[in-house]
Amino acid sequence: MTTALILLAAGQGSRMNSDLPKVLHHIGNAPMFAHGLHAGGALAPERTVVVVGHGGDQVAAAAQAIDEDIVIATQTEQLGTAHAVLQAKDALHDFEGDAFVLYGDTPFISAETLEAMQTARAQHDVVVLGFEAADAGRYGRLVMDGDKLSRIVEFKDATEAERAITLCNSGVLCADSKTLFDLLSRVGNDNAAGEYYLPDVVEIAWASGLTATSVSCDESETLGVNTRTELARAEALFQNAKRAEMLENGVTLVAPETVFLSLDTYIGRDAIIDPNVVFGPNVTIESGARIKSFSHLEGCHVSTGADAGPFARLRPGAELANNAHVGNFVEIKNAQIGEGTKVGHLTYIGDADIGDGANIGAGTITCNYDGVFKHRTTVGRDAFIGSNTMLVAPVNVGIEAMTASGSVITTDVPNGALAIGRAKQVNKPMLAVKLFLKLRALKAKNAAKGQ
Incomplete structure (x- = not known):
């Protein structure tokens, strides 16, 4: 009809x-x-x-x-x-x-x-x-x-x-x-x-x-909504109904009353949602995925077997392939995370394509914004990004390549290469002791003057 x-x-x-x-x-x-x-x-x-x-x-x-x-x-x-x-x-x-x-x-x-x-x-x-x-x-x-x-x-x-x-x-x-x-x-x-x-x-x-x-x-x-009080009541009714729908459809909500959903939230059967997770608009979670506590998701897609959190933030354009792992205090925006790839912790990945099986070390940042334009970073299959690496976009890291911890990567890294982009370490014998003695003496002098 x-x-x-x-x-x-x-x-x-x-x-x-x-x-x-x-x-x-x-x-x-x-x-x-x-x-x-x-x-x-x-x-x-x-x-x-x-x-x-x-x-x-x-x-x-x-x-x-x-x-x-x-x-x-x-x-x-x-x-x-x-x-x-x-x-x-x-x-x-x-x-x-x-x-x-x-x-x-x-x-x-x-x-x-x-x-x-x-x-x-x-x-x-x-x-x-x-x-x-x-x-x-x-x-x-x-x-x-x-x-x-x-x-x-x-x-x-x-x-x-x-x-x-x-x-x-x-x-x-x-x-x-x-x-x-x-x-x-x-x-x-x-x-x-x-x-x-x-x-x-x-x-x-x-x-x-x-x-x-x-x-x-x-x-x-x-139910009509005419006041802020009725709006709050409507929100509570919506959340309760949406949670019940998820449970009926085979989703595990560990603590349903702490999970907040959107009108268009889709979560597949046998997915697990831990306590205190917020779903903004346009989120799809496939079957068998897991979202851990205190994570916030919007405009993203999490594939089968992938997991995110705790304390993960998936922003619009974040795509996690099958069995990808995004850990605690990781933010993903407008980026593809490959199958089986691990982004463990304390990392920002924005405007990027991360290949299958890559490992992204703690503290990695894709430096995607030059103040006017956004630029893209590409990391190849099975690459290893050392902790505290700055990937200054636009930049490409090749297949099975590696970056040394603490590196600032500003040019492309060929397949299989190791990139080291940091200053050479220099050790000054006993200089630390001398500096501390000088600083403590200055502190005592200032204290005597009442400063």
Whole structure:
């Protein structure tokens, strides 16, 4: 079935007390609105429209950074949810299929729920997502007649009997795209707020000879985020759900509550994640890899059998091949670490290609930045880089070559060669004793003067 997503992200979110548009606040290291797009991705949408308003340029840029094919529609006036959805009409004028209306500040709708709505659409013209509320409060109520949704009534307009209903409106709905926009064109604003309300399409549908129904989800999926407190709660809910997903998929989390994940974190089965590990955006950990405690990863890929940490930092562009080892206090950025290669400790590898089976000694640094440009370092297969080597890029160290400890390498090292780039050691007999005697005498003299 062909589908389109319409995601509403035009609200100001004043209760956030922020200069940033509400939907750009992060949950799981992704903008809040991205979670709805992520869930909607299960429907394989042919087209996605994000409706922006407050901070529209920022929201549009963030949306198209996720997917450059996302179409942006702008709601210049805040005239209600039906009016917001109508702003997507031009973007979908030639689209034939079902349109799903989602909300940028409701990040927990699941793919399974959207798929259930899609199934229900085969039998009804309009499908509304409802939930059984523990405290229905001032939510709109879904008035059902068997499997038919007869109408949605707002709390302020509801009778006592209707207020007793606990099936509430989430706002999420789907319908055939052309049908949806036809219904929206007939929504009026004859209400106290003078706004065009999306729930009105249900009664208009029945009046037009169409049918409507409701699909229910757990209330937790409909959680809206309007304040910093709710944002913190949403982050905690996301982390707990993501950890549970990892455990269910066969990942070992030694201390799950101490591991923090991102929306797009992927970890393969039988990987082991030790306590106190943070996964930033765009991290893939293959099966059988291990990430040790206090490591921070973002924008990187760790292959089967590789390990990193403790206290490792893998930055964007870090690629660890099978069985590579990155040890404690090692930072990798925009670098390929070859199969079976060891980068043990206290090392920075940036803008580099390190061959298979190489050994990188402690304290090695690739000096990749000249103050204006970045330069690349290449280390060949089975090379041995001695401790405290400075590799001044651009530079190449050949296959099975070696650098002496403490060297500054500024020119290429041929295959199999040993490079020594350090000053010759000179020993001065008893000079250390003489220097200490002189310094201690000076210290005593200064002390006598009260200095």
